Amino acid sequence: MSDTKTVSTVWWKLPLWLILGIGFGAVLTKAQVISVIRVRRMFAFQEPHMFLVIGAAVVTGVLSMLILRALRKSKTDLSGQPMEFKKRPFQTGIVAGGLLFGVGWYFTAACPGPIYALIGTGTWTAFAILAGALVGAFLYGWLKPKLPH
């Protein structure tokens, strides 16, 4: 995790991450982004709902970040600590890993956020997806030195 410099955190951020996560998960669930029906219809190009949700999220994210950057030149959060912008260099995995994830997203109908939200709804089959994702992440870590990046 050498991408960003991490400084020790402020205590009140801990409940905040949990609360913001609850909000994020609630929207994912209520928007049915975690449903196999919506995901399968998206990948078959039979229904625009998922594309519209993702598209509107991206447009809002871009615009609101432009505003935030313009209004807050210090690039620090409210506690005065730096906003940690992740570096995202282009590498082979962007394409190869991205395609592989897309295939997995189709078959499981869950990207990582929805895996957790599904478990929260009591959809116990999502434990099989999470178990697979953890095995996949472990295999990646193990094989990383041999993979193109």
Next chain:
Amino acid sequence: MDPTVAITDPLPWYIAGPLLGLFVPVLLLLTGKEPGVSSSFRHVCAVLPGAKAIDYFNYKVLKDGLWQILFVLGILLGGTLVQFGLGGAGVPLLLAGNLTGLGLLGLFAGGIAVGFGTRWADGCTSGHTISGISNLSLSSVIASVCFIVGGSAASLVDRLVFGGLVP
């Protein structure tokens, strides 16, 4: 959730999408972090005994990953909140076929592709598509296109070769 539950309308895209996008500036301004989920898989692996022998898992999880563990725990509880407090998702969350032994094996195998793929790409729909593009990363645009290409290719093969049906 029961695969036979009736399909009702979702929270409309023009409400859900902007709400999700706003998590980028809100999380950054309040806590200094960009929303992301798939690194949580790495954190879980990194706390396993012996994992530190692998370079990728050799870092201080509590220091670097605690925020994300809390965030994904929140996402889980968000699902619980909607399911048991806010009227549910209003749509089936799984297919009857998922409940068979073969179905579960398929979910597990697909999960491996999700875990491996998102770690190789270093991000998922939240980390790349929402956070990455919001911060104008070209790699994230390419990654997001690849997510959709991979998923729609899988859909095409499933439907044309294996006779899969769109639910």
